[in-house]
Amino acid sequence: MEKTLEYVVPAAYDGDTVQNFLRRDCGLSWRMVVRLKHAENGIVVDGAHARSIDRVKAGQVVTLTMPEEQVKIEGVPMPLDIVYEDEYLLVVNKPPYLAVHPSAGKPEPTLANGVVAYYEQNGVSHSFRPVNRLDRNTSGLLLAGKNPHVVYALAGNVKKEYRAIVLGEMTENGTVDAPIRVKEGCTITREVGEGGKESVTHYEVLAHDGELSYLRVWLETGRTHQIRVHLSSLGFPLAGDTMYGTDETVMPRHALHCGKMEFLHPITGETVEVTASLPEDMRQVLENHGFCP
Numbered sequence: 001m002e003k004t005l006e007y008v009v010p011a012a013y014d015g016d017t018v019q020n021f022l023r024r025d026c027g028l029s030w031r032m033v034v035r036l037k038h039a040e041n042g043i044v045v046d047g048a049h050a051r052s053i054d055r056v057k058a059g060q061v062v063t064l065t066m067p068e069e070q071v072k073i074e075g076v077p078m079p080l081d082i083v084y085e086d087e088y089l090l091v092v093n094k095p096p097y098l099a100v101h102p103s104a105g106k107p108e109p110t111l112a113n114g115v116v117a118y119y120e121q122n123g124v125s126h127s128f129r130p131v132n133r134l135d136r137n138t139s140g141l142l143l144a145g146k147n148p149h150v151v152y153a154l155a156g157n158v159k160k161e162y163r164a165i166v167l168g169e170m171t172e173n174g175t176v177d178a179p180i181r182v183k184e185g186c187t188i189t190r191e192v193g194e195g196g197k198e199s200v201t202h203y204e205v206l207a208h209d210g211e212l213s214y215l216r217v218w219l220e221t222g223r224t225h226q227i228r229v230h231l232s233s234l235g236f237p238l239a240g241d242t243m244y245g246t247d248e249t250v251m252p253r254h255a256l257h258c259g260k261m262e263f264l265h266p267i268t269g270e271t272v273e274v275t276a277s278l279p280e281d282m283r284q285v286l287e288n289h290g291f292c293p
Contacts, residue, residue: 003066003087003147005267014058018043018050021062027153027266028064041065066147073102073128075117076109082118083141084274088150088267090115093276096139096253100130115144131158132258135225137240139279140258153266162217162227163278164203165255165285166236167247170213176201176230180223189243190225192233199223201230207291212239212250214291227256239285255282 005026013021022028022043028036036042037052044063045056056062081093092111094100099110112128119126129151131143143158145151181196183189190196200220207214213236217227228244231237237245241254262273278286283293 005064005066005149007062007064009056009058009060009062011058013056015055017052018045018054018056018062019052021056022052022064026062028149029152032149032152035067036064039065039067042067066149073112073116075120076113077117077121078109078114080114080118081276083276084272088146089265089272090144090146091261091274092142092144094134094139094142096137096279096281099136100133100142101128111142131155132160132222134258135228135254135256137253138256138258139276139282140256141261141274141276142258143261143263150266154263156222158261158263160219160258161260163257163259163282164215164217164227164231165239165250165282166213166215166231167211167239167245167250168213168236169208169210170203170205170215170234170236171208173204175203176234178230178233180226180229190223190229192229197221197223199226199230201226203231207286207289209289209291212285212289212291214286228254251281251285253281255285257282 007026009021013025019033022033033052041049042065043050046060083093084091094111101112102110115128126146129145129148131145131151131154134140134142145154177200178192179196180190180199181193183191198221202218204216205213206216219226228238228241232244239255240248240251242248257278260275262271265272278293286293
């Protein structure tokens with residue numbers, strides 16, 4: 001089903017081209033502008049078809065008809081914990097042990113299959129377009145856009161806050177500013193090291209004892225396995241993380257949960273903040289150690 005978006009041209013873009021207005025003010029990707037200009041009535045200004053090189057005037061209304069998507073992932077019905085939804089966005093609280101996206105050699109249903117099925121049950125056809133990714137064993141908030149434009153506009157513009165349980169006693173808050181690279185001889189495992197991508201992780205200690213520490217973690221960058229790699233590099237791997245640690249006695253999966261997300265809605269311009277409570281397995285570990293979840 002086609003969707004339309006409307007934008008009013010502000011004074012700052014009076015006399016500018018349609019293309020510049022869409023790219024700079026509306027936040028459309030170059031690829032999307034190209035698709036729209038080749039679509040019938042893809043770009044309309046005050047009711048008339050417009051070319052990307054045409055000029056706009058302050059106060060004019062630019063209407064975009066977003067192209068219909070071809071869904072490539074098969075829907076598989078499953079229970080979904082939907083935290084937020086509107087016609088442009090969907091936020092799901094992902095449980096642990098559920099992969100986000102299908103991968104070769106692993107035929108089991110994923111969150112992508114479940115979300116596509118949910119769209120189909122509601123009579124719409126959307127591809128699964130995640131804005132952020134979570135490891136299979138990480139629980140918490142995952143944001144998906146219902147068209148390519150909103151995903152592009154949100155990329156790198158979502159603040160996320162995590163809860164983590166690590167092995168060992170951490171007593172001070174801190175920041176890890178260390179590059180992360182792919183570990184030599186591996187395709188998935190990462191490590192801190194020269195030549196890696198800039199990576200910055202902040203953490204606050206919420207509780208600790210002689211065995212475990214409970215942390216609030218937030219990021220400036222979004223590298224693969226960033227929290228897991230950085231905390232392990234300090235000597236405090238996540239409980240249950242056998243890739244960057246060795247202990248599975250505390251939990252059977254790594255203790256990481258994305259519990260808070262904040263972003264500016266790319267269409268309405270309003271601030272959206274969503275939260276997800278700790279899953280039962282992490283909550284139980286904290287209670288067993290006398291920590292307050």
